[in-house]
Amino acid sequence: MIYREYGKTGKKISAVGFGGMRFERPDDFDRSAEMLVHALNKGINYFDTATFYFKGKSEEIFGHARSELVRTGKNFYYSTKSMAKDRESVRIDVEHSLKRMKVDSIDFLHVWCVLTPEDFAARKAAGVIDEFRKVKEEGLAKHISISTHMSGNEIRDLFEHEEFEGVTLGYCATNFPFREAGLKAAIEKNMGAVIMNPLGGGTIVNNPEAFSFIRMNEEQSMVDAALHFLLSNKGITSALVGFSNKQQIDEAVAAVESFKPYTAAESERLKQSIQDDFQSMxxxxxxxxxxxxxxxxxxxxxxxxxxxxxxxxxxxxxxxxxxxxxxxxxxxxxxxxxxxxxxxxxxxxxxxxxxxxxxxxxx
Ligand code: SF4
Ligand code: SF4
Structure with missing residues (x-):
């Protein structure tokens, strides 16, 4: 496994992270928790969930898995998110997350799903961002990050006057020009940069013919190619894959293990191959x-x-x-x-x- 520094936090996280939004059987806590243990044993140490994934069950699965993860003796980090629109709701979400995940402090707490600059401004005006920082001061969270679906330019503009320790954003071989400026700004500010949807929601893997241009050689699977494209950017800390089963964990780990950075010429060829339409899928x-x-x-x-x-x-x-x-x-x-x-x-x-x-x- 490759580990990369998460911005200035001093934490090193795995180049592939565990996305807790696609459990095959979220009602089966034992089976789902086993997936986290399997992932940690394979080297994945960043586990990402959110308050609403499976109506809170994803966080509960994380809580169910926690004692087994601790028993391995390995370092691991829990990340979760709150979409709260006012101070009181931030507090309520954090208290629920701590309880469900069975932790005293959340490693990475995200201001979740910021869709537009107006959305961010409204949350800030309502005291939401201050409340996140207060939660950190009180020790209930170690790091505050932001998760956003804004365009690259909007993200870049936000980071000109707002400080976060990291960002989680959608970016993949099909839509990267749309968010490029935001990712670049985060890297320049030495923030952690976690990529969600690295496989384009399955679009890339399920349409190998249309996306064959992202493969640099015959040996690469589509999962390998999509992840190698991302990992070739050293500023990207981790790519979050939403896992449904252990086989998918093994595939993603194998992709990291076979990773060789793309040359500048290869990256350029890939970027040139992207057709405009792929950005709008x-x-x-x-x-x-x-x-x-x-x-x-x-x-x-x-x-x-x-x-x-x-x-x-x-x-x-x-x-x-x-x-x-x-x-x-x-x-x-x-x-x-x-x-x-x-x-x-x-x-x-x-x-x-x-x-x-x-x-x-x-x-
Ligand atoms: S599908 Fe039509 S009715 Fe439904 S949210 Fe969109 S615009 Fe509104
Ligand atoms: S249209 Fe597709 S990309 Fe847009 S919000 Fe719905 S599912 Fe997501």
């Missing part, structure tokens, strides 16, 4: 599950990914065979744009709905 993160009329926006956007990938307009077939959905679900859309406001990829969702409708009408 749905990562199936699910943050758009806010629709007041319950339209499963993510399923429509995931289906639209395939239009971008291979040009074939098979949205209706994909909706039908994968999720038993019909295009006329969109008739219920009121155009309120709540989904667009929270989309982590800032996708033009309504515009894509219209293209889907137009294409269906043309058939």
């Amino acid at each position: 749905c990562t199936t993160c699910g943050y758009c599950n806010v629709c007041p009329v319950n339209i499963p926006v993510w399923a429509f956007m995931e289906s639209f990914n395939h239009v971008l990938l291979d040009g074939s307009f098979k949205v209706a077939e994909r909706l039908k065979w994968h999720w038993a959905l019909k295009i006329n679900e969109l008739d219920r859309c009121t155009g309120c744009r709540q989904c667009e406001e929270v989309c982590t990829q800032h996708l033009p969702i309504l515009q894509r709905f219209e293209l889907i409708r137009q294409n269906a009408r043309g058939k």
